Amino acid sequence: MNLLDMIFLAFSNLWRTKLRTLLTTLGVIIGIGALTSMVSFGTGMQKNITDTFESNDLFTSITVTSKKVDLDEIVSGNVGEMTEALNRESTPLTDSILQAIRDLDGVELAYPNMEFPVRLNLLGDSSSTRLQALPAGIAKHKPFTELLAGSFFENDSANVIVLREEILSKLNIKLYKEGKRNVLSKQDSAKGVKLMHADSIIGRTIDIASISLNPSKVPNAFFSMLRDKPEMPFDETITTLEISGILKRAGQFGSNMFSGGAIIPAGTAQKIPKLEFSSVWDILDNKNQKGTYGSIHIRLKDMKKMDEVKASLDAMDVGTFSIADQLDDIKRAFLVFDSILGAIGAIALIVAGLGIINTMVMTILERTREIGIMKAIGGSEKEIKMIFFVEAGVIGFVGAIFGLLLGWLVTRVANVVMNAQILPEGVDPVNLFYFPVWLIMGAIAFSILISLAAAMYPASRAARIDPVRALRHD
């Protein structure tokens, strides 16, 4: 009797007891469904996060800081170590350091981090945000290659601005999207929200209000404190720029890593009067002298250059931070997360395995005489055992296929519900669940394995049945 014969025999035997087979298989289906939907949530989270890193080109970027801060020291929570880390003697990030970094082999782009608060004014609506100044060279790097409309600037001193999609809603603009319901709600209309094509925004001018410190006003400001209407020691400057492009919304995972609402060329930013700090701490921290930068961003030509460049940076005695360093930790954390989810699902599958044992023991009691007959007409112990193993294997396989289907359906529904709950309106839905090939194959293999393990005792019991007694059995 070959395997194919046994598979046919198994199917016909299982078909004879349809209801029982169905119920037993249902146990496996639910087990596999629970297991795969759980694990697919873990893998989905991991995929979303790594995809976001990937799409933002974080694996080729390094941030250089003046202080050598060891993340572990801060995370460990030891106050002494933290204080020591923060007060450690640092190398100021000067222009000469910047130039030295630019000259390193493997560095494609190095630019100081420059962000300052502004108020944007477009079509009568305004919103405050932070303006990020970037070199034109960044244009060919992700995520700056992903534009909804228009183009990124190619010139460091062009009088243009690139808006992020996120800022538009704050400016009361709703983008017209192909294939979506492009209707303004009542609340939107009341607020004066405008429905616009992304293309129609390109080429328009936008007013940028920035503030700068006016030293001559400081004494007046001091006296004005005593009066009813205090006068602040700041000047407000309006700069008008042309909108050259709209950047696509960043991934839902880690979108807050990019705080600026708009981007302007680095050269243009220098011409705009502004406060030379982006937070109060910059003023209080007197080490941040004029002519030095808080941090420098580096884009590498290739991910493989990471170690080489980091070694050179270490030699310069500056601090470095890269997501790539954290990747192993992230992967390890997800392995634990996935294992916990998997274990919960596996419990369901083990319960299903007990169901299989129960069903098969019952079946053997019922089919004792039949087993005797099979032995009498020449069935060997090995064949009888195999017949029961194949029956269990078929339950495991069919259960896995439909279990995967169930898991997939459940995750589809959960995805819709969760997207509706957590995402703001107008954002493209995210796939929170992910079924990689290894999960599908693994689920099938695991299901068959559990089923075979469950059949071990019943099958060997069936094989050992004494045919003489079995033939007398009623």
Place this chain on the structure above:
Amino acid sequence: MALIQTINLSKTYRKGKLEIHALKNASCEIEPGDFVSIVGKSGSGKSTLLNLIGGLDRASSGSIVFGGNDLRQLSKSEMANHRRFSVGMIFQSFNLIQSRNALENVELALTFGGVSRGKRKPRATELLTKVGLEERLTHVPDELSGGETQRVAIARALANNPKVLLADEPTGNLDSETSNEIIDLLIDLNKNHGITIIMVTHDLETAEKVSNLILKLKDGEIIEKLEKREAE
């Protein structure tokens, strides 16, 4: 050389502390082409002897040589092969698989015999036609009469061309007319197809009519051997 030779064959069962000697020092020789009847009262050891020859059971002592092989020395899988190819068995209670029709019951034996998928159905049909059931191929046992059911069992027993057909009271559940038909079928298989038949029966009259060797058993011992070999 004898086809089957048993020397001092014994079988002892244990039932708790009790030892039951189902068969004691049974010695006999069966030649190819014999029609052997084993007669005796219930519990005399008839079926035990048949089961030992059929390889369903193993002897406690003595030897049983079948076609030159000592059955006591065969491994489990060799014993399965013996049941599969050397002997065919039929029973008083027919022992067909109730959920399978006549064709499928015969095909199952062919499957164990390693007959390829495509050849099973024609071969099973041929066997069932041979026993006169060409019209009843797709009937399940419940839809067949006792005689028809036993014919299906005979067809199944013959599936892998055994040399010997072992029949354990094949007519015990049948009326006399149907019994005669089954006996006639066995005689036909013996006379015209050269199949050695060993039949357990209560019915001494039939045994005397059809067999050339009668083994009378009492309390597990062969008490009488009646041979008509020369007369035939």
